[in-house]
Amino acid sequence: MQITDFDDAYQNAAYIPEADRFLLEWAEKSEAFRSKHPFKTLQYGDGPRQFLDLFGAEGAAQGLTVIIHGGYWLRFQCRDFSHLAAGALARGQAVAMVNYTLAPEARISQIVDEVVRAICLAADHVSGPIRITGHSAGGHLATRMICEDALPKHVADRIMHVLSISGVHDLRPLLGTKMRDTLRLDPEEASAESPALLTPRKGTRMTTVVGGDERPEFLRQTDLLANIWTGLGADTAALHLKGLHHFNVIEGLETADGPLTTLLLAEG
Numbered sequence: 161m162q163i164t165d166f167d168d169a170y171q172n173a174a175y176i177p178e179a180d181r182f183l184l185e186w187a188e189k190s191e192a193f194r195s196k197h198p199f200k201t202l203q204y205g206d207g208p209r210q211f212l213d214l215f216g217a218e219g220a221a222q223g224l225t226v227i228i229h230g231g232y233w234l235r236f237q238c239r240d241f242s243h244l245a246a247g248a249l250a251r252g253q254a255v256a257m258v259n260y261t262l263a264p265e266a267r268i269s270q271i272v273d274e275v276v277r278a279i280c281l282a283a284d285h286v287s288g289p290i291r292i293t294g295h296s297a298g299g300h301l302a303t304r305m306i307c308e309d310a311l312p313k314h315v316a317d318r319i320m321h322v323l324s325i326s327g328v329h330d331l332r333p334l335l336g337t338k339m340r341d342t343l344r345l346d347p348e349e350a351s352a353e354s355p356a357l358l359t360p361r362k363g364t365r366m367t368t369v370v371g372g373d374e375r376p377e378f379l380r381q382t383d384l385l386a387n388i389w390t391g392l393g394a395d396t397a398a399l400h401l402k403g404l405h406h407f408n409v410i411e412g413l414e415t416a417d418g419p420l421t422t423l424l425l426a427e428g
Contacts, residue, residue, distance in 0.1 A: 161376070166336030169377045170232075170328075172406040182407040189243035189414075197249065202285070204277040212278045213238060213257040214285060215245050222252035223288035223320070225424065226279055227413070230296030230326075232339060233263045233271055241295075244413040247421030253291075256282035260301075263343045268331070268353050272310070275301050280315050289320040293424050295410050299327020300355065303366060303385060307358040322366045323424045326378050326406055329368070329385035330356040333377065356385050364394040365428050369420070371404030378406065395428065 163169050173179035199215045225248040229241045238257040245255035260266070260274045283290060294302035303324045305311055311319075331350040334340060351357055360366065366389060370382035379400065386398035401409060401419065412420030 163333070163336075163377070166333055167338055169375060170334065170337055170339075172375060172378075175375060176405050176407050179407060186240050186243070190240055191242075193243040193246060194239070197245075202281055204281045205274065207261055209237065209259050209261045210274060210278075211259050212282055213242065213259075214282060215249055215255045215257070217249060217252050217254050219252070221254035221286055221288060223254070224256060224282055224286040224290045225253040226256045226258060226282060226290065226292045226302075228258050228260075228275060228292070228294030228298035228301045230294065230298040231262075232343075233266075233268055233297045234339065234342060235262065241410075244410060247413045247415050247418045248291075248425065250416035251421065251425055253425070254286040256286075258282075267344050267349065269349055272301065272304050272353060275305065276311055279305060279311060283315045283318065288318070290315070290318045291321045291323070291424050292319065293323040293325060293413070293420070294327065295325040296406070297328060299324035299368070300329060300331070300353075303327060303329060303355040303368075304353065304358075306361050306364050306366060307355055308361055309358070316361055319361075320365065321424060321426075321428065322364070323420065324366070324368045324382075324385070325420065326370050326374060326409055327368060327381060327385070328378075329381050330354045356388050360389050360392055360394040362393070364389070365396075366394055367397045367399065367423060369399045369401060369409070369423065371406060371409035372400045372402040373405045374409070375406070399423075 238259040
């Protein structure tokens with residue numbers, strides 16, 4: 161079906177009943193989680209948003225899980241989603257919640273560079289295999305990390321799995337939205353920073369997942385990357401989770417046996 165209104169196609173909250181309730185619950189859950197779980201804040205740059213919160217596992221960590229928040233690169237911070245570390249933490253993972261500079265102060269290419277630096281710093285502090293996940297814009301950033309030109313080899317070689325949750329993998333449709341101006345997004349950057357137009361690292365294992373009740377564009381974006389990267393030799397899968405929308409799909413990371421925790425940490 162042809163898209164005639166790109167702003168509507170990428171609008172989520174308007175199609176989720178009581179959308180504002182989720183924003184309040186995220187903040188409350190995150191504050192409560194941080195009050196019970198010690199963490200270290202590590203700076204990967206001099207900017208006020210260039211930091212990550214590292215939650216340490218009890219005992220020796222089984223590996224490092226990296227979580228990247230969404231918000232169309234325009235809003236939120238990692239501490240709005242601290243509670244999403246709970247599932248992986250309960251499974252013996254150290255968990256890095258990555259923060260980054262928002263648009264319009266930073267363009268998407270700059271945000272990508274910040275996430276690279278954050279993951280490299282977390283990898284210096286935690287040994288073992290690395291798993292990366294992110295939601296919405298964070299799904300874009302997670303998959304961008306396993307493109308050939310992203311992370312340095314000594315870090316990229318440790319990545320076992322990337323899970324993109326409701327990710328935006330082709331940025332070109334956003335050129336038709338009003339947020340284009342705030343993002344300072346032009347055709348050149350949209351192409352250069354779209355994982356769907358880039359080459360995955362050899363040996364990449366990647367899963368895209370989306371709520372079955374999400375907007376059609378998010379369903380398409382989910383299937384798109386898995387389809388294209390399969391053709392480039394990557395180990396990919398795309399899953400639609402029945403009955404879930406763009407805001408409640410991430411709840412699958414909140415518990416040790418949650419569907420997203422289980423999917424992220426499953427051996428290949």
